[in-house]
Amino acid sequence: MKHRRTSCTIAILTALLMFGFAPTVGAEDEKELSLEERIKKLEKLSDELLQHELADHDLEDQQQKRKAQAAGLRYGGSGGLIYARPGYSNPRAVIGGYMDLEYANLKGPTNARRNPNASFDQTRFVPFIYSDVTENTRMAAELEVEHGIGEAELEFAVIDHSFAEWINFRAGVILLPVGKFNLVHDSPINDLTQRPEVTLRVIPGVLREPGVGVFGTFYPTRLSKLDYEVYITQGMNGFSKDGTPRITDAGGLAGARWQTTDVGLNLDNNNNQALVGRLAYSPILGVELGVSGYHAKIDPESKRPLTIGALDWTFMRGPWEFLGEAAYTTIKGNDRDLDGRFIGLPERMFGWYGQFNYHFMPTFIQQLAPKYFSDDSIFTGVFRVDDVNTNLDTPGLEGDVFRITPGINFRPTEDTVFKFEYQYNFEPNRITGRDVMNDGIVLSVATYF
Incomplete structure (x- = not known):
């Protein structure tokens, strides 16, 4: 609108100057003005009007930027400065997650599931945040309750920086690629409620x-693909501060994980990573074979190594899938x-x-219900x-478990x-010499959000 108004003004002034009706020029002087002088006056006046117009536009742009900034901050005054961070005025993050609810009714005590009573369990609530910081830098994090x-x-919480598809840098709390299931363990992805015991x-x-x-x-x-991941990480802690071993028959390696340690601030208990x-x-598409490994020293003097070797496989053909994993651990x-002192805790595991x-x-x-059952x-x-x-x-x-699960x-x-699903659990009872009777049903619902 302002550009149109300026153009009209310049046209009117041109006509006035050209035909001798300029309001700022006297009648006598008007006769003496040559056409060239009138053009110069017109150019000068046009420049002044354009400068004024540009100044108005600069002011308008600044006002629009301030309005956009205020909308991004959402709160006025200096109190809104806590939101003056990249992303709030130009959102780049995605917030989502998943949750599940389980019900288990087993016949008796079990090594695999610690509660022998029929129970509901809000097992996991996991919000996550993903953000593309730039075209090459990403951040991803998950919390779990x-x-x-x-x-x-x-x-987990990681910062990824991509140099090329074949080389990417990662730093943070990393979900370790030991086997494949550890990388795809979300409840909504998996087709059974209970996770495999080996994992x-x-x-x-x-x-x-x-x-x-x-x-x-x-x-x-042209048809094949090769993925790799290699990391240097904190390492497990095999012993508590008082010297108590954290790797047992019942729990396996679960008690030695980084986040379960009692070393201050979850720091390492030795100088090895x-x-x-x-x-x-x-x-080819639909077939994948994986090999993975983990090696660390787990005692304060770095004399006791722990090594995990794992194989995983996935075969898909039409509606059929066959997947699995095997792992061998030495401590x-x-x-x-x-x-x-001899305490008889495990040095070798397999599953x-x-x-x-x-x-x-x-x-x-x-x-029967075409509106409810979609193509998905x-x-x-x-x-x-x-x-x-x-x-x-x-x-x-206690850690000797064999299970068959149809579902x-x-x-x-x-x-x-x-x-x-229905679990058939075959777990030995060393006191009675017979298997523990702990079969039963497990139900669950899970969803991403």
């Missing part, structure tokens, strides 16, 4: 540690306390699981076998799942 009580724990004991559940490293992807051929990595090869000297999934959606069910709705039949022994030198202890789940959409 377990069983509906207690404080939120940091599940809870031989590889401790949700294994994460602070550290740095690199990851990336190569394409050896852990080395961890995974290599995954996919020759040198864990059968003795720090003073050298594996194999799982078949079959995805299906009967046509007659879709026809799916049923999945599941059959899994778990076998774990946390003390290979002394079989039949079925329904997903109205990809992000939400209702699960039903």
